[in-house]
Amino acid sequence: xxxxxxxxxxxxxxSVWFLIGAALVFWMQAGFAMVEAGFTRAKNTGNILxxxxxxxxxGTAVFILIGFSLLxxxxxxxxxxxxxxxxxxxxxxFDWSSFVFNLVFCATTATIVSGAMAExxxxxxxxxxxxxxxxxxxxxxxxxxxxxxxxxxxxxHDFAGSCAIHMVGGLSALIGAKILGPRIGKFSKxxxxxxxxxxxxxxxxxxxxxxxxxxxxxxxxGFNGAAAxxxxxxxSIFLTTTVAPAIATVVCMIFxxxxxxxxxxxxxxxxxxxxxxxxxxxxxxxxxxGASLVGVVSGVLVVFGxxxxxxxxxxxxxxxxxxxxxxxxxxxxxxxxxFATTSAPGNDxxxxxxxxxxxxxxxxxxxxxxxxxxxxxxxxxxAFMIIKAVIGLRVSExxxxxxxxxxxxGLPSAYAGFSIMDISNTMTMDVxxxxxxxxxxxxxxxxxxxxAAVKVVQAPVAAATGIYKVVIIxxxxxxxxxxxxxxxxxxxxxxxxxxxxxxVQKGAGEMYRGAEIDATLLPKVKLEVVVSKIPVDAVIEAAxxxxxxxxxxxxxxxxxxxxxVVKIRTGEENEAALADVE
Numbered sequence: 001x002x003x004x005x006x007x008x009x010x011x012x013x014x015s016v017w018f019l020i021g022a023a024l025v026f027w028m029q030a031g032f033a034m035v036e037a038g039f040t041r042a043k044n045t046g047n048i049l050x051x052x053x054x055x056x057x058x059g060t061a062v063f064i065l066i067g068f069s070l071l072x073x074x075x076x077x078x079x080x081x082x083x084x085x086x087x088x089x090x091x092x093x094f095d096w097s098s099f100v101f102n103l104v105f106c107a108t109t110a111t112i113v114s115g116a117m118a119e120x121x122x123x124x125x126x127x128x129x130x131x132x133x134x135x136x137x138x139x140x141x142x143x144x145x146x147x148x149x150x151x152x153x154x155x156x157h158d159f160a161g162s163c164a165i166h167m168v169g170g171l172s173a174l175i176g177a178k179i180l181g182p183r184i185g186k187f188s189k190x191x192x193x194x195x196x197x198x199x200x201x202x203x204x205x206x207x208x209x210x211x212x213x214x215x216x217x218x219x220x221x222g223f224n225g226a227a228a229x230x231x232x233x234x235x236s237i238f239l240t241t242t243v244a245p246a247i248a249t250v251v252c253m254i255f256x257x258x259x260x261x262x263x264x265x266x267x268x269x270x271x272x273x274x275x276x277x278x279x280x281x282x283x284x285x286x287x288x289x290g291a292s293l294v295g296v297v298s299g300v301l302v303v304f305g306x307x308x309x310x311x312x313x314x315x316x317x318x319x320x321x322x323x324x325x326x327x328x329x330x331x332x333x334x335x336x337x338x339f340a341t342t343s344a345p346g347n348d349x350x351x352x353x354x355x356x357x358x359x360x361x362x363x364x365x366x367x368x369x370x371x372x373x374x375x376x377x378x379x380x381x382x383a384f385m386i387i388k389a390v391i392g393l394r395v396s397e398x399x400x401x402x403x404x405x406x407x408x409x410g411l412p413s414a415y416a417g418f419s420i421m422d423i424s425n426t427m428t429m430d431v432x433x434x435x436x437x438x439x440x441x442x443x444x445x446x447x448x449x450x451x452a453a454v455k456v457v458q459a460p461v462a463a464a465t466g467i468y469k470v471v472i473i474x475x476x477x478x479x480x481x482x483x484x485x486x487x488x489x490x491x492x493x494x495x496x497x498x499x500x501x502x503x504v505q506k507g508a509g510e511m512y513r514g515a516e517i518d519a520t521l522l523p524k525v526k527l528e529v530v531v532s533k534i535p536v537d538a539v540i541e542a543a544x545x546x547x548x549x550x551x552x553x554x555x556x557x558x559x560x561x562x563x564x565v566v567k568i569r570t571g572e573e574n575e576a577a578l579a580d581v582e
Contacts, residue, residue, distance in 0.1 A: 075149065267320075
């Protein structure tokens with residue numbers, strides 16, 4: 001009797017944990033949104049947030065209508081679940097918990113695609129292919145694995161989705177990014193169209209990206225652990241889910257430190273996610289040694305994946321989604337066939353190659369990878385090509401340069417109240433490859449490219465007078481010294497603006513995600529003063545004296561004749577009383 005009571009209590013506890021795990025997986029949507037937003041440019045942040053929100057909301061709508069029954073409906077020939085509407089016709093007997101649990105996993109598959117196609121995809125097109133993934137592509141292949149389909153019957157093992165979710169999402173992202181093409185300025189080309197250089201587009205907010213990674217890591221304990229049926233099994237899953245990403249991150253840090261001279265922050269954040277993806281399929285059947293080895297490979301594989309896409313395939317993936325999810329989804333699925341061990345709690349049958357199980361399980365895992373990849377590649381390619389032909393996948397050149405927040409959503413900025421400066425490729429300077437708009441030949445440039453490169457403003461014609469406007473560009477660290485020097489001269493009024501500036505130093509060799517950064521925009525301060533009775537030469541000399549540190553780029557000084565001024569106070573030697581009218 002006591003055993004029956006404990007069994008019933010345990011069953012109730014794990015039913016509650018099952019739903020808590022589903023909630024954690026839902027919370028991962030926030031993590032994906034933060035990672036994608038942080039790794040891309042500020043002008044597209046609102047668009048990215050909207051896409052990650054609609055992934056789940058659109059996914060819910062289509063999962064109710066068709067996706068859930070295709071996934072877990074009555075099995076038809078091992079290929080698909082029988083379509084049905086039990087959620088509407090027999091709600092009292094419906095499995096509500098199973099629906100919610102599988103829904104949040106479905107939404108994860110769709111949101112993976114968003115990152116690789118970020119910053120240049122039409123919002124309407126995104127909504128359509130997100131719906132197709134949630135309604136058809138994911139439910140059918142997931143039925144093969146979890147719904148009693150043919151792969152499940154063979155003994156294929158994917159406990160939490162390295163194959164069914166991450167590999168499918170990553171492959172869809174790869175194909176989508178290839179069809180879509182790179183962001184403007186990502187790759188420099190010569191006159192023959194040959195790619196000569198990969199340009200880095202640093203993410204605008206790495207703290208946001210880091211927060212997203214930690215949110216995802218937390219959610220992954222529900223992602224991998226929600227289906228556990230015993231406390232020992234849950235503990236083991238938590239252990240492997242912790243060890244694999246930690247080892248992957250350490251390995252990535254060491255590898256990038258050696259390869260690029262410094263440990264790469266964004267790549268290490270990717271590596272944490274890569275380790276989580278790699279352990280997802282076998283989190284319930286591996287021990288700490290297997291989890292560690294999965295992490296070692298994931299930590300190197302994610303760097304290789306980013307390099308492969310940039311330098312060999314020339315596919316632009318802003319957040320590393322393909323390297324994290326596709327390559328490590330494949331690796332994690334295969335790793336089950338290598339590291340599965342019966343010493344893991346709850347695993348009495350599966351044994352991998354390195355634990356004496358031979359090639360049987362490994363062969364099944366490889367077959368599953370090939371079959372699911374084939375299904376995904378065919379169906380998502382058809383979906384993308386139809387969307388491209390009917391309404392188009394990509395925004396216009398002008399919309400991409402301006403940013404999707406403004407053009408797709410009418411949002412001036414996702415950071416209202418903050419001064420946002422795009423330091424990648426829209427503050428165009430001919431000598432800075434990071435601001436490359438795609439062509440250096442004016443005759444070949446489109447009107448949008450010309451307008452972004454050179455903004456034409458009608459300049460007034462100044463007449464020489466005894467009144468001068470002096471503009472001083474200085475390092476932030478010299479601001480107080482300049483201000484004091486001006487005050488000592490009698491200049492008590494000035495306009496101060498914080499700006500960004502850069503100078504190109506060839507051979508600096510700084511790297512971001514394996515791509516060289518030739519010029520970096522640095523914070524500067526711009527001081528503007530208007531003088532008449534104070535000699536302008538004295539102002540220049542005082543400024544030069546306090547700015548000088550013996551280095552190129554200590555500061556710059558611009559002097560203008562002022563053609564019109566308004567004298568606000570008469571009879572006072574107060575330079576603050578002079579206002580420049582331009």
